[in-house]
Amino acid sequence: MKIKKQVEDLLAKVREKGPLVHNITNYVTVNDCANALLAIGASPIMADDIKETESITSISSALVINIGTLNERIVASMLASGKKANELNIPVIFDPVGAGASEFRNDTTKEILNQVKVNILRGNLSEISFIAGLSASTKGVDVSEEDSGNDAVAIAKSVAKKYNCVVAITGAVDVISDGEKVIRISNGHKMLSKVTGTGCMTSALVGAFAGAEDNNYLTAAVAGVACMGIAGEIAYIAAHEIGLATFHIAIIDAISKLNSEIIEEMAKFDEE
Amino acid sequence: MKIKKQVEDLLAKVREKGPLVHNITNYVTVNDCANALLAIGASPIMADDIKETESITSISSALVINIGTLNERIVASMLASGKKANELNIPVIFDPVGAGASEFRNDTTKEILNQVKVNILRGNLSEISFIAGLSASTKGVDVSEEDSGNDAVAIAKSVAKKYNCVVAITGAVDVISDGEKVIRISNGHKMLSKVTGTGCMTSALVGAFAGAEDNNYLTAAVAGVACMGIAGEIAYIAAHEIGLATFHIAIIDAISKLNSEIIEEMAKFDEE
Amino acid sequence: MKIKKQVEDLLAKVREKGPLVHNITNYVTVNDCANALLAIGASPIMADDIKETESITSISSALVINIGTLNERIVASMLASGKKANELNIPVIFDPVGAGASEFRNDTTKEILNQVKVNILRGNLSEISFIAGLSASTKGVDVSEEDSGNDAVAIAKSVAKKYNCVVAITGAVDVISDGEKVIRISNGHKMLSKVTGTGCMTSALVGAFAGAEDNNYLTAAVAGVACMGIAGEIAYIAAHEIGLATFHIAIIDAISKLNSEIIEEMAKFDEE
Numbered sequence: 001m002k003i004k005k006q007v008e009d010l011l012a013k014v015r016e017k018g019p020l021v022h023n024i025t026n027y028v029t030v031n032d033c034a035n036a037l038l039a040i041g042a043s044p045i046m047a048d049d050i051k052e053t054e055s056i057t058s059i060s061s062a063l064v065i066n067i068g069t070l071n072e073r074i075v076a077s078m079l080a081s082g083k084k085a086n087e088l089n090i091p092v093i094f095d096p097v098g099a100g101a102s103e104f105r106n107d108t109t110k111e112i113l114n115q116v117k118v119n120i121l122r123g124n125l126s127e128i129s130f131i132a133g134l135s136a137s138t139k140g141v142d143v144s145e146e147d148s149g150n151d152a153v154a155i156a157k158s159v160a161k162k163y164n165c166v167v168a169i170t171g172a173v174d175v176i177s178d179g180e181k182v183i184r185i186s187n188g189h190k191m192l193s194k195v196t197g198t199g200c201m202t203s204a205l206v207g208a209f210a211g212a213e214d215n216n217y218l219t220a221a222v223a224g225v226a227c228m229g230i231a232g233e234i235a236y237i238a239a240h241e242i243g244l245a246t247f248h249i250a251i252i253d254a255i256s257k258l259n260s261e262i263i264e265e266m267a268k269f270d271e272e
Numbered sequence: 273m274k275i276k277k278q279v280e281d282l283l284a285k286v287r288e289k290g291p292l293v294h295n296i297t298n299y300v301t302v303n304d305c306a307n308a309l310l311a312i313g314a315s316p317i318m319a320d321d322i323k324e325t326e327s328i329t330s331i332s333s334a335l336v337i338n339i340g341t342l343n344e345r346i347v348a349s350m351l352a353s354g355k356k357a358n359e360l361n362i363p364v365i366f367d368p369v370g371a372g373a374s375e376f377r378n379d380t381t382k383e384i385l386n387q388v389k390v391n392i393l394r395g396n397l398s399e400i401s402f403i404a405g406l407s408a409s410t411k412g413v414d415v416s417e418e419d420s421g422n423d424a425v426a427i428a429k430s431v432a433k434k435y436n437c438v439v440a441i442t443g444a445v446d447v448i449s450d451g452e453k454v455i456r457i458s459n460g461h462k463m464l465s466k467v468t469g470t471g472c473m474t475s476a477l478v479g480a481f482a483g484a485e486d487n488n489y490l491t492a493a494v495a496g497v498a499c500m501g502i503a504g505e506i507a508y509i510a511a512h513e514i515g516l517a518t519f520h521i522a523i524i525d526a527i528s529k530l531n532s533e534i535i536e537e538m539a540k541f542d543e544e
Numbered sequence: 545m546k547i548k549k550q551v552e553d554l555l556a557k558v559r560e561k562g563p564l565v566h567n568i569t570n571y572v573t574v575n576d577c578a579n580a581l582l583a584i585g586a587s588p589i590m591a592d593d594i595k596e597t598e599s600i601t602s603i604s605s606a607l608v609i610n611i612g613t614l615n616e617r618i619v620a621s622m623l624a625s626g627k628k629a630n631e632l633n634i635p636v637i638f639d640p641v642g643a644g645a646s647e648f649r650n651d652t653t654k655e656i657l658n659q660v661k662v663n664i665l666r667g668n669l670s671e672i673s674f675i676a677g678l679s680a681s682t683k684g685v686d687v688s689e690e691d692s693g694n695d696a697v698a699i700a701k702s703v704a705k706k707y708n709c710v711v712a713i714t715g716a717v718d719v720i721s722d723g724e725k726v727i728r729i730s731n732g733h734k735m736l737s738k739v740t741g742t743g744c745m746t747s748a749l750v751g752a753f754a755g756a757e758d759n760n761y762l763t764a765a766v767a768g769v770a771c772m773g774i775a776g777e778i779a780y781i782a783a784h785e786i787g788l789a790t791f792h793i794a795i796i797d798a799i800s801k802l803n804s805e806i807i808e809e810m811a812k813f814d815e816e
Contacts, residue, residue: 027299027571034468049343052376071593104596196578243797244583253515299571306740311788321615324648525787
């Protein structure tokens with residue numbers, strides 16, 4: 001079955017099942033993540049304290065770990081929930097926001113990758129380059145110019161093999177790989193980088209797709225990334241003349257209106 | 273005086289007095305709660321640390337406790353502020369988000385209800401069923417299908433009597449009771465459940481109404497719930513064809529434009 | 545060079561350089577602060593834990609400290625980051641949200657002013673009156689009526705001299721002073737006080753301007769305050785008939801569309 005059709009079918013499953021997605025995430029973009037999950041048809045829950053995080057993970061269909069704003073209390077919860085998810089075969093999505101930008105983020109990223117079996121890793125080229133062991137020059141939470149020449153395909157494949165997971169590197173062209181297959185997505189618009197949380201929302205959407213069907217990590221990653229890219233294109237047309245906040249709103253509007261026809265018409269996948 | 277007129281008068285008082293409402297709440301929907309309070313005419317303040325929470329409560333006209341994202345530091349603040357509010361006769365509104373979904377939420381819910389005199393309790397049918405001692409099957413923070421057959425009127429009355437408070441169970445038809453009187457509200461739209469924070473905002477609005485006049489808990493609960501329901505209907509008409517984020521924006525727009533005429537025309541109350 | 549031209553030039557520099565602005569801020573308005581920074585052309589990063597806060601400050605072009613929601617963990621980070629910024633000559637902007645409203649906020653405000661060399665202090669008249677040692681009657685996080693008669697010019701000058709910094713008091717007419725020069729800005733609209741976070745966003749914008757050029761504190765403060773005022777006027781025209789949330793969105797839209805022509809035409813500066 002072609003990847004486009006798989007994504008369409010998976011969206012239908014998200015809408016039908018409404019998977020509960022547990023997010024341990026940052027306080028900057030958390031509202032957008034919750035609303036993006038509702039817009040795609042999933043049900044969000046946020047809980048980050050060790051006193052409940054494992055039990056919340058246990059009732060969820062996917063766990064999304066995002067290190068956008070870290071502290072030690074939350075890191076402990078991420079590790080505990082990650083292990084619980086592994087135990088119960090609940091998919092774990094990891095978004096290493098700002099990996100490379102501070103020792104704390106670097107150490108936490110390594111700790112999560114070493115202690116938790118991550119099923120899908122989504123980040124920008126700087127963040128995934130850091131994980132690949134390359135000298136990433138992460139500038140805050142955005143991709144740095146120095147890293148923009150790195151070979152995303154080679155990095156995605158190598159990291160996917162190393163951690164036996166699916167890697168999604170988002171950028172002008174998104175690259176998703178399970179270590180063997182590589183899928184490129186040419187959707188999106190550069191204006192997406194001018195709204196905070198579009199990366200975080202993408203990871204949350206990947207969680208919704210991973211939570212709707214067992215063992216579909218590659219399709220789930222492609223679906224989440226493609227939905228954000230398509231929504232960005234629709235939002236750009238609707239809103240770029242008005243301004244960034246209207247564009248922000250239009251992204252979530254577009255996610256809520258996505259359907260098979262739109263994916264069929266707009267998705268630009270390139271398999272190899 | 274009929275309830276509709278009481279709600280209209282109370283809205284005028286909120287707009288005139290601009291009550292300061294102290295919110296100890298979650299980090300997912302906190303921005304919406306603050307903006308909903310401003311939209312209805314109140315003044316929000318958020319403070320959750322034990323080093324200031326009691327003094328912030330002391331200068332406020334109402335305290336809204338919402339357990340959407342919990343940790344032990346904040347629970348201590350909730351209890352301290354709740355007791356301080358009781359001491360000073362400041363109304364306490366409690367929103368037991370996700371009660372039934374984890375032991376930590378269950379224990380915290382019981383602790384708050386045991387140690388603090390709650391004046392108004394607002395939740396969905398799963399959350400209030402849990403408090404009623406029924407076997408709630410809370411699925412995350414949304415009402416679960418298993419609970420949807422529970423008798424909201426009986427539960428609201430029984431919990432209101434048990435805790436000597438006003439109980440508001442929001443759903444397709446909202447049920448508000450002080451243990452004797454029961455008011456049903458048939459406003460709202462199911463699309464409200466597709467935006468995170470509409471429940472939290474409802475509790476915040478109830479806080480604004482409770483803070484505008486002494487000892488008006490039943491009317492305050494009805495007013496807060498009705499305002500969200502009416503705003504949802506207006507927003508649905510304005511925005512449902514565009515998408516969920518525009519609907520989200522339109523809800524707060526509608527709250528800011530509410531007035532006596534709109535309430536007079538749109539509110540659907542059923543007293544018994 | 546006239547102040548208007550300086551502001552226009554500084555905006556061009558922000559857009560060209562995209563300064564990274566580190567925000568240690570509250571969880572109520574943090575998303576708006578990030579999006580306002582992106583809208584003006586800067587790059588936001590939020591990090592508040594002692595394990596990384598100094599290293600994040602070190603890679604940033606400005607540090608914005610905002611005490612809207614405090615706890616001891618974050619206060620330690622504010623002090624550490626502030627000292628690190630001083631050491632590296634990175635500008636420090638301080639927004640003493642709610643100073644005067646609780647002992648904890650008062651003590652933290654004093655601690656920051658005593659231990660960190662603040663370059664730009666931005667607050668409302670109640671907050672800056674508190675710092676001036678006047679008996680401020682801060683009502684929550686909004687300016688109190690009792691303080692509205694205070695002489696903003698005298699207070700701004702005196703606090704600026706005392707702490708050897710630039711002080712920006714925002715209100716119906718904004719007053720910015722370095723202790724000698726005084727600039728009044730007559731932009732803005734009172735509807736701005738009906739959206740949470742317009743003050744916080746103003747401080748964030750000041751951080752963007754301060755981070756784009758060395759030692760330009762007075763111009764940076766004027767630029768940040770003026771941009772919010774102008775954006776408020778544009779948003780008012782676009783959105784006041786629709787409602788507060790659309791107005792909120794229109795503010796950030798307007799920030800993203802600001803340019804020299806708009807500043808040239810709309811900015812109302814009064815130098816003395």
